[in-house]
């Protein structure tokens with residue numbers, strides 16, 4: 001998703017414990033991960049945003065032909081046969097967070113994040129969305145953790161993620177946009193790619209396709 005502007009960057013409650021860590025650029029292996037140095041993307045990892053996109057296309061424009069598997073690139077104009085203007089309107093509804101078409105969590109995400117958050121003393125979410133509040137409220141509603149244990153940073157750009165993650169001592173980041181994974185890896189952060197139809201290109205990163213797998217990877 002596109003956007004610009006940088007929201008406030010509050011302090012990660014768990015970042016003070018970030019001295020223990022995996023080496024920069026190290027691969028992600030079970031047993032080697034300090035939970036205080038892990039952070040998460042939201043759309044396409046925790047939130048089933050593309051399902052909401054498809055539902056909004058149907059609701060707003062009576063577009064019935066979109067299928068999840070058709071979303072084969074992150075740039076929706078390249079893979080979906082709908083107009084750029086329609087894509088823009090749908091994305092604005094998604095970013096706004098007040099649409100009647102619900103944004104649902106990906107299966108297992110709330111429960112696993114709650115367990116991780118309790119063990120780590122907090123969870124950090126870093127999104128490229130331009131506005132923090134709507135997605136922060138959504139996370140507070142769906143993840144059974146105290147709001148104080150959840151920190152949300154909205155960078156307003158994909159490129160902005162690296163700097164935020166480095167500043168907060170993050171070593172492992174769960175992400176669904178493959179281009180971002182390459183950028184993060186170059187900056188010394190180990191990406192874990194959440195498998196989606198839009199990231200099916202070759203890559204060297206650790207890959208997961210469920211929250212059960214994320215839990216096994218991080219909690220072992």
Ligand SMILES: [Mg+2]
Pocket residue numbers: 041042043044045175176177
């Ligand atoms: Mg994402």
